[in-house]
Structures are given as C-alpha cells and as structure tokens.
Amino acid sequence: xxxxxxxxxxxxxxxxxxxxxxxxxxxxxxxxxxxxxxxxxxxxxxxxxxxxxxxxxxxxxxxxxxxxxxxxxxxxxxxxxxxxxxxxxxxxxxxxxxxxxxxxxxxxxxxxxxxxxxxxxxxxxxxxxxxxxxxxxxxxxxxxxxxxxxxxxxxxxxxxxxxxxxxxxxxxxxxxxxxxxxxxxxxxxxxxxxxxxxxxxxxxxxxxxxxxxxxxxxxxxxxxxxxxxxxxxxxxxxxxxxxxxxxxxxxxxxxxxxxxxxxxxxxxxxxxxxxxxxxxxxxxxxxxxxxxxxxxxxxxxxxxxxxxxxxxxxxxxxxxxxxxxxxxxxxxxxxxxxxxxxxxxxxxxxxxxxxxxxxxxxxxxxxxxxxxxxxxxxxxxxx
Amino acid sequence: xxxxxxxxxxxxxxxxxxxxxxxxxxxxxxxxxxxxxxxxxxxxxxxxxxxxxxxxxxxxxxxxxxxxxxxxxxxxxxxxxxxxxxxxxxxxxxxxxxxxxxxxxxxxxxxxxxxxxxxxxxxxxxxxxxxxxxxxxxxxxxxxxxxxxxxxxxxxxxxxxxxxxxxxxxxxxxxxxxxxxxxxxxx
Numbered sequence: 001x002x003x004x005x006x007x008x009x010x011x012x013x014x015x016x017x018x019x020x021x022x023x024x025x026x027x028x029x030x031x032x033x034x035x036x037x038x039x040x041x042x043x044x045x046x047x048x049x050x051x052x053x054x055x056x057x058x059x060x061x062x063x064x065x066x067x068x069x070x071x072x073x074x075x076x077x078x079x080x081x082x083x084x085x086x087x088x089x090x091x092x093x094x095x096x097x098x099x100x101x102x103x104x105x106x107x108x109x110x111x112x113x114x115x116x117x118x119x120x121x122x123x124x125x126x127x128x129x130x131x132x133x134x135x136x137x138x139x140x141x142x143x144x145x146x147x148x149x150x151x152x153x154x155x156x157x158x159x160x161x162x163x164x165x166x167x168x169x170x171x172x173x174x175x176x177x178x179x180x181x182x183x184x185x186x187x188x189x190x191x192x193x194x195x196x197x198x199x200x201x202x203x204x205x206x207x208x209x210x211x212x213x214x215x216x217x218x219x220x221x222x223x224x225x226x227x228x229x230x231x232x233x234x235x236x237x238x239x240x241x242x243x244x245x246x247x248x249x250x251x252x253x254x255x256x257x258x259x260x261x262x263x264x265x266x267x268x269x270x271x272x273x274x275x276x277x278x279x280x281x282x283x284x285x286x287x288x289x290x291x292x293x294x295x296x297x298x299x300x301x302x303x304x305x306x307x308x309x310x311x312x313x314x315x316x317x318x319x320x321x322x323x324x325x326x327x328x329x330x331x332x333x334x335x336x337x338x339x340x341x342x343x344x345x346x347x348x349x350x351x352x353x354x355x356x357x358x359x360x361x362x363x364x365x366x367x368x369x370x371x372x373x374x375x376x377x378x379x380x381x382x383x
Numbered sequence: 384x385x386x387x388x389x390x391x392x393x394x395x396x397x398x399x400x401x402x403x404x405x406x407x408x409x410x411x412x413x414x415x416x417x418x419x420x421x422x423x424x425x426x427x428x429x430x431x432x433x434x435x436x437x438x439x440x441x442x443x444x445x446x447x448x449x450x451x452x453x454x455x456x457x458x459x460x461x462x463x464x465x466x467x468x469x470x471x472x473x474x475x476x477x478x479x480x481x482x483x484x485x486x487x488x489x490x491x492x493x494x495x496x497x498x499x500x501x502x503x504x505x506x507x508x509x510x511x512x513x514x515x516x517x518x519x520x521x522x523x524x525x526x527x528x529x530x531x532x533x534x535x536x537x538x539x540x541x542x543x544x545x546x547x548x549x550x551x552x553x554x555x556x557x558x559x560x561x562x563x564x565x566x567x568x569x570x
Binding site: 058060061062063064069070071072073074075076097099100101103104107132133134136137 | 471
C-alpha cells in the first residue's frame with residue numbers, strides 16, 4: 001500500500017509526535033509498504049530517504065508553548081504538490097488541530113484520510129471560532145485514531161465523531177540494554193528526567209523543588225537531566241547553591257545517549273503537570289526497565305496501570321514527589337518489582353504490534369474509496 | 384520683628400502652595416496614566432478583533448488562520464500574563480505577515496488589501512499607545528520618587544503605575560524600536 005504521512009512539527013526537533021511518525025513509518029516499511037512522510041523542516045535539514053521537507057519551519061507561539069511549524073500558502077502548495085505526485089492509497093495526518101502541515105493536507109486533499117490525535121488539549125473556544133475555516137478539512141477525515149483515552153476525549157469534544165484508541169508504540173528493543181554513563185548512577189542513587197527544560201507542563205520545576213527536600217537528607221543523591229532548549233545556568237539558578245553540583249544537565253542528547261541516560265539512573269521521574277496524552281518518554285523508560293515515579297495525570301495513570309507498573313504522586317506537589325521518590329530509593333525490592341512490571345506492561349506498546357493496528361484502520365478506510373487526490377475546491381490557490 | 388513674622392508666614396505659604404502644587408501634579412499624572420492605559424487597552428482589543436477578522440476571513444490558509452485565532456483567544460481569555468499573550472499575538476501576526484510573498488499572494492482579492500492595512504495600522508497604534516503609556520508611567524514614577532513626594536507621601540494611597548512591556552513590532556528584524564513598521568503600513 002502507498003501511504004502518505006504528514007508531520008506537523010519540525011523533524012529535527014526531538015518530540016513525541018516526530019518519533020511516533022518515524023517509528024510508525026519504519027515499522028510500515030518493514031512490513032513492505034511504500035511510505036512518504038512530509039514534515040516541517042528547514043531546507044538544509046538532512047532527512048531520511050522516506051521523508052520530504054515542506055520548507056522553512058517557523059517558530060510560533062501556539063497553545064502555551066513555542067513550536068516550529070509549517071503554515072502559509074507556500075507550505076500549502078508544497079503539500080498540494082506532494083499529494084498530487086504521491087499517488088497515495090491513504091493519507092495519514094497527525095495532529096490535524098495544530099496549525100501546520102496536517103491541517104493543510106486535509107484542506108488540499110480528498111480521498112481516504114486517517115487522522116491521529118496525540119495531545120490532549122482541554123476544550124477551547126478557538127477551534128469553534130475558527131470552525132468554518134478548519135471544518136472543511138476536518139470533515140474529510142474518514143478514520144480517526146487517538147493515542148490515548150485522554151486524546152480521544154479531546155478529539156470527540158473538539159471535532160465530534162469518535163476515534164479508535166491505538167496507543168503509541170515503543171521501539172522496546174532499542175531501550176532494553178545500554179551502558180550507563182561513566183560514574184552513574186553512583187552510590188548515593190540518581191533520579192533521571194528527560195524532556196524540554198523550558199516547557200512548564202513538563203514539570204521540571206516540580207522535580208527541582210522535590211530535590212530541594214530530598215537532596216539535603218540524602219548526601220549522595222544526584223539528578224540527571226537531559227533535554228533540549230532552556231539555559232542550563234537558568235535551571236541551576238533555581239537550585240539552592242549547596243545542591244547545584246549534584247544536578248547534572250546534559251542538554252539535548254542523541255537517541256543513543258538517551259538510552260544510556262535511562263540506564264544511568266535508579267529512578268525515572270515524569271513530573272508533567274498536564275497536556276500529555278501518553279508520555280512516550282515514560283514508556284521508553286519503562287522499556288529500559290526503570291522504576292517510574294510519575295505525576296497522577298490521566299495519561300500516566302493509564303500507562304502505569306493505576307500505579308501497578310510505576311509509582312504515582314499528586315500532580316504538581318513536590319512534597320509528595322519527594323516522599324514517593326524517597327520511598328523508592330530506599331526500597332530495592334520494590335524497585336525491582338516495578339521494573340519488571342514496567343517492562344511487562346510496555347510490551348503491549350511495541351511498534352510491531354501498534355503498526356498492525358494502524359494498518360487495519362487504513363484497510364478499513366480504503367474500502368470502496370478512490371486514491372488520495374488534490375481537492376478541486378481549494379479556492380484557486382497556487383498549485 | 385514684624386518683618387521676621389511676615390517672612391515666616393510668607394515662607395510657610397510658599398511651602399504650602401509648592402507642596403500642594405506638587406501633590407496636584409502627581410495626582411494629574413496618575414489620572415493621565417489611567418487614561419493612557421484605557422487607550423492602550425482599546426488599541427490592543429482593536430488589534431485583536433482585526434486579527435480575528437483576518438483569521439476568519441477565508442483569505443488565509445487554515446493553518447495561518449488557526450494560528451492567529453488561537454493567539455487572539457489567548458490574549459483575550461488566556462489565564463497567562465497579558466503582556467506575554469499580547470506579545471505572542473504579535474509574533475503570530477509577524478509569522479503570518481512575514482511569509483515571503485504574503486502581500487502579493489493576496490493582492491487583487493476583494494477587500495484583502497484593506498483588511499491587511501487595517502491590521503497593520505492597528506498594530507502600529509498598539510506600538511504608539513504603549514509608548515505614550517510607558518512615557519507617562521516613567522514620568523509618574525519619577526515624580527513619586529522625589530524625596531519631597533516620598534517624605535510627605537504626596538501620592539497618597541495610589542499605587543505606582545507599572546510599565547507595560549511587550550513585543551509590538553510587526554515585522555521582524557526591526558531592532559528594539561520597531562517603528563520601521565510605520566513605513567511598511569503606508570507603502
């Protein structure tokens with residue numbers, strides 16, 4: 001089957017959606033399908049052979065953070081050309097609610113279109129206000145996938161209709177084994193964090209506050225933090241001077257180093273305060289066999305089986321995080337138990353399983369439908 | 384002796400008049416700050432509603448439309464700080480207007496040029512209103528900081544007005560002043 005996939009975010013910025021698309025595309029290619037991905041990317045970004053860039057990605061504020069997106073009439077015409085030349089049997093758009101390529105693809109194309117919604121954004125009036133503009137595209141979607149129940153709820157509320165829930169995949173093999181970074185985790189124990197430093201919803205502030213409580217009572221305990229964006233000095237300034245040398249910031253790390261980071265800590269912390277629909281990073285840490293301490297948001301409750309495959313703490317509460325993380329650090333058998341439970345639980349999310357589920361959705365929407373083509377009614381925009 | 388008394392009375396009178404003049408001036412400055420703030424709010428609202436009009440006009444692609452509408456929404460109803468949300472709206476407008484060939488792609492469409500010009504004018508008015516407001520805030524804070532005003536509490540219970548800082552240059556790369564926009568809006 002010929003499959004066209006749209007990625008709304010910049011390819012070179014690490015993120016859950018980008019990684020989802022990469023793993024899905026590769027899993028589908030492994031199964032013998034022909035896949036083309038169009039993505040927001042600067043023209044000089046090196047891209048894998050199955051990926052097409054749609055031109056300059058522009059950093060813009062949207063929904064509380066800054067994202068690099070492709071929008072505007074130039075991107076629209078690049079998407080139109082990609083659809084016209086692609087001859088796809090199915091078009092799979094990701095995050096069609098984000099003002100970027102996926103929304104544009106819905107606008108310019110007709111035929112079997114599948115949409116995946118990743119992020120749980122609380123119901124807002126914005127989409128209703130712009131509904132006439134967005135509706136044209138949204139109405140063409142024939143099959144909808146949500147990566148979690150939370151994301152499904154968002155989709156149902158925003159767009160109406162329903163969606164099948166197909167959880168994110170995890171390339172579990174990739175995470176199982178790696179050498180820890182030299183000197184880690186160390187005798188005093190270590191807590192890990194992966195994610196953007198400058199995005200409040202990722203909750204780094206909660207973890208730093210909790211470390212203010214844990215640090216003084218555990219002299220050897222260290223924090224290992226890896227993630228793009230944000231100034232290391234900025235983060236360190238939020239830590240009391242006496243604890244600063246025990247907070248190690250690695251900045252953005254490669255995929256390989258990410259796995260090593262996961263194997264360098266005793267406990268992995270996901271302190272997100274919301275906005276997360278699945279938490280791919282958390283699932284990767286589970287695949288690495290790490291005991292997880294995660295905030296009690298719906299997405300994490302689900303992936304951690306309500307606390308059976310990882311410990312939960314009250315969202316946004318550093319004191320509770322310190323209590324739960326401290327308890328785990330002191331309880332080696334409990335850590336081993338959670339580690340095994342996490343690895344068992346995460347097998348359900350392996351990409352080989354997930355890609356097959358996604359393909360079934362494709363098969364359903366192409367029944368009785370023609371190929372994907374350029375919509376005739378796109379207002380005479382430049383082709 | 385009498386001359387001394389007259390001198391003292393005259394001195395006291397002079398001080399009294401001077402102090403009350405200073406207090407009156409601070410009072411007038413506060414009133415003007417309030418008015419300037421209202422003017423600034425009006426220009427911000429006007430810019431927001433024009434940006435929304437552009438977003439829903441059908442002139443733009445849906446992605447740009449959604450971007451603008453979301454930014455307007457945040458500035459109006461968001462629970463974050465107002466200055467940041469308004470700066471985000473500026474950035475969203477800048478991203479839309481800054482696309483290469485943006486104007487020419489829309490020229491010739493009915494009402495497009497007028498609407499774009501209106502958005503630009505409204506953005507420029509935000510820049511002006513904010514500048515005037517901040518000038519007055521600066522003057523008022525100076526007047527309040529003087530030793531006499533501080534010792535005698537001439538400002539009374541009125542709170543010191545706050546500067547309103549935001550990114551309000553419509554086109555990128557204009558430097559901190561950002562008023563190059565004037566020329567672009569009258570092209």
